[in-house]
Amino acid sequence: ASKGDEIEFDKVLMVDGKVGNPYVENAKVKATVITQGKAKKIIVFKFKRRKGFKKKIGHRQHFTQVKITQILA
Structure with missing residues (x-):
């Protein structure tokens, strides 16, 4: 969904x-x-000690920020 869209969660x-x-x-x-x-x-x-093994990896997690507008029970 893009910015400003209405979403409905049914689960x-x-x-x-x-x-x-x-x-x-x-x-x-x-x-x-x-x-x-x-x-x-x-x-x-x-890192593994005494083996000379070093590995550095970066990661950025995608997210969607939502604002709850209504809860229907």
Whole structure:
């Protein structure tokens, strides 16, 4: 989804203290997409002592930020 789109989640795990098995029936959550982007860089460093092995890898996770507008139970 792009910025400003309305999204509807139909697989809801819990509403008003009701826990689904696995999901709550007839429950929906409506949300609006605020932004999409990449998170801060995470550095993964692997090292084996006395072997001369060093490996440095960077990774940035994609994310979508949403604002919940309505919860329908």
